[in-house]
Amino acid sequence: MGPARLALGEPRPSGSGGLQLNPRPWTTPAPYPTINIVRILGIESSCDETAAAVVEDGETVLSSIVASQFGTHGKYGGVVPELASREHLRAIVPVVREALGRSATRLEDLAAIAATVGPGLVGSLLVGLTYAKALCFARGLPLIAVNHVEGHIHAVILEARRAGAPVEFPALALVVSGGHTHLFEVLPEFRYRLLGKTRDDAAGEAFDKVAKLLGFPYPGGPVIDRLAPHGNPRAVPFTFAKMKGNALDFSFSGLKTAVLRWVQAHDMQAEIDARRALLRERLQPSFEEWLAVTPPRTLDLLASFQHAVIAELLIRAAAAAERIDARSMIASGGVACNAGLRAAARSARLPYPVHFPSPGLSTDNAAMIAAAAFPKLERGDFAGLDAAAEASLALA
Ligand code: KG4
Ligand code: ZN
Numbered sequence: 001m002g003p004a005r006l007a008l009g010e011p012r013p014s015g016s017g018g019l020q021l022n023p024r025p026w027t028t029p030a031p032y033p034t035i036n037i038v039r040i041l042g043i044e045s046s047c048d049e050t051a052a053a054v055v056e057d058g059e060t061v062l063s064s065i066v067a068s069q070f071g072t073h074g075k076y077g078g079v080v081p082e083l084a085s086r087e088h089l090r091a092i093v094p095v096v097r098e099a100l101g102r103s104a105t106r107l108e109d110l111a112a113i114a115a116t117v118g119p120g121l122v123g124s125l126l127v128g129l130t131y132a133k134a135l136c137f138a139r140g141l142p143l144i145a146v147n148h149v150e151g152h153i154h155a156v157i158l159e160a161r162r163a164g165a166p167v168e169f170p171a172l173a174l175v176v177s178g179g180h181t182h183l184f185e186v187l188p189e190f191r192y193r194l195l196g197k198t199r200d201d202a203a204g205e206a207f208d209k210v211a212k213l214l215g216f217p218y219p220g221g222p223v224i225d226r227l228a229p230h231g232n233p234r235a236v237p238f239t240f241a242k243m244k245g246n247a248l249d250f251s252f253s254g255l256k257t258a259v260l261r262w263v264q265a266h267d268m269q270a271e272i273d274a275r276r277a278l279l280r281e282r283l284q285p286s287f288e289e290w291l292a293v294t295p296p297r298t299l300d301l302l303a304s305f306q307h308a309v310i311a312e313l314l315i316r317a318a319a320a321a322e323r324i325d326a327r328s329m330i331a332s333g334g335v336a337c338n339a340g341l342r343a344a345a346r347s348a349r350l351p352y353p354v355h356f357p358s359p360g361l362s363t364d365n366a367a368m369i370a371a372a373a374f375p376k377l378e379r380g381d382f383a384g385l386d387a388a389a390e391a392s393l394a395l396a
Pocket of ligand 2: 148152177178333334363364
């Protein structure tokens, strides 16, 4: 299946607005120029997932391949940067090849290649970015540099467009993952204003650290999410942190310390050892196996911890949305997979729609990178082949 071609000036069937653009601006125009329905190859390698995807017109995911390094980092309780870079090097070529193959896309069908340039682990970012640059150089394709956080926001925008119910602006975006907990105002034409962010740990990091402390595997969010409904969320009363200064900032370190104190005050070593043993014996124990080594009081602790994280996220996000008079809310990033967070957002009956991405687009993927690149392509916002990876690249 090659890309559909349209003569210039014909209405575009996908409804994303007449794009008057030669996708390869520096090539000599053909006598009767044609434009592609734009296909972008996205490449993401900012942390511990090597991902590639082909997305058409910023809204149709033709392929999305993610190679997870779960098996590499699981036993260390967190991502080991050197191992992550090595795994990206191993995975990048087959992952990109698979994304092109599954979407029946040849490199010459592409309008551009988009790669994550930050924030993230520099050694990891460099693998995807350098590979993208090499492909662009070899094929004369434009390179588009994408901020990973903007990618998470576009995971939601992509699906909403696809569903025919585009996100309305101004939108309040809650980006909540292992590396970020940020509130942004999203304005038309994808301009961003930072409203608040975590002053210490990211929410996903809090899930991961609490999981590690209790002998659960990395990443901690999915297993805590599955176990929490089996406990009482009001059993352990955690206090809500009052923020001096910007009331839209988050803090999770106090909560993490409170969990540590609770663990120290209760004799939990035997059950923690049992879970660590399970992790050593089996690569990926099932949920039932985790449940079997988690007594009721620990389930209560997990439920209460998750409840406190959700309250911290939703209360501040709702306050931010009110401040900007938001017409919609976007929640994205790995923690946006959390079933408890989704249920709480639903039952809060907020006076605007709350958009969550489907689980496959919540955690790191490259479809969101290709989607975020689409408006940049429309604007001609290309990066040079000297574009640098930036560990702490800010969105706004
Ligand atoms: O977006 P992501 O894949 O990578 C980063 O950009 O960080 O997010 C990974 C984070 C991890 O901290 C993981 O524990 C958390 O998202 N996470 C969850 C859930 N699934 C993943 N946290 C809570 N509940 C979940 N279901
Ligand atoms: Zn992410």
